[in-house]
Amino acid sequence: DMVWISAEILFNIQDIDIGTSTWADHNPIMVVWKGQRKRSRWTLNNMILKEESFKSKMEKELTFFFKENKKEDTSLQNLWDTMKACTRGVIIDYTKKRNIEKKKTSNLLEEEYKRLEKELQKNPQKKEIKTKMEITKHKMGLLEKEELAQKIKSVKQNYFEDANKPGRWLSYKLRKERQLKKINCLINQQGQNCYENGEKKKIV
Numbered sequence: 001d002m003v004w005i006s007a008e009i010l011f012n013i014q015d016i017d018i019g020t021s022t023w024a025d026h027n028p029i030m031v032v033w034k035g036q037r038k039r040s041r042w043t044l045n046n047m048i049l050k051e052e053s054f055k056s057k058m059e060k061e062l063t064f065f066f067k068e069n070k071k072e073d074t075s076l077q078n079l080w081d082t083m084k085a086c087t088r089g090v091i092i093d094y095t096k097k098r099n100i101e102k103k104k105t106s107n108l109l110e111e112e113y114k115r116l117e118k119e120l121q122k123n124p125q126k127k128e129i130k131t132k133m134e135i136t137k138h139k140m141g142l143l144e145k146e147e148l149a150q151k152i153k154s155v156k157q158n159y160f161e162d163a164n165k166p167g168r169w170l171s172y173k174l175r176k177e178r179q180l181k182k183i184n185c186l187i188n189q190q191g192q193n194c195y196e197n198g199e200k201k202k203i204v
Contacts, residue, residue: 003029011185011195020113020140034196042088045095045150054094061090102143109140 003016015032048054065086071079113136120129186194186203194200 003031020110020117042092043150043153044091046153047146047150048091048095048098057094058087058090062087106140106143109136109143112136113140 005013012034013031014034017030017032019028019030021027062083065083069079069082074082113133116129116133116136120126120133123129186200188194188199188203194203
């Protein structure tokens, strides 16, 4: 498996890695692109609402919140807004820790799958290895299924929010088009070609 790219965009690539063949006969190739990381909009992951650990944590946090913030001390609207902000912070913290653990588990499963692939190449007749690979593949699929569901939900939400705002949506698309037509290389005072965004900003 390989990827062919133009030499003009080679300097924009930070890393290339070959993944595991969990979904097809060919191994996927992952390309890490240089530049600023896009900040994604926060959306609630509905999957955590089914987890007992999350429900227990939220019950504990809300009990403490209403114990410390009584409705007699402020207006109901202020109490409601404060509670929403507090709840959002708790959810973000819980989701962040959950994602770290999930990523760790995913990496371990991927390493295990790669190890089994190499072992199968040495011993192609062993059915036990193929069985272990199928089990590992199934576990990886369950993790990726949840991630894909969350991404689809995020895309649907963005299109729903911009459905009645065509002007805003078109301006967003035009802004993205202008970003694609950027200058890839600038020459500094020493006559050297600079490709990094930070270096180009200094020259400008």
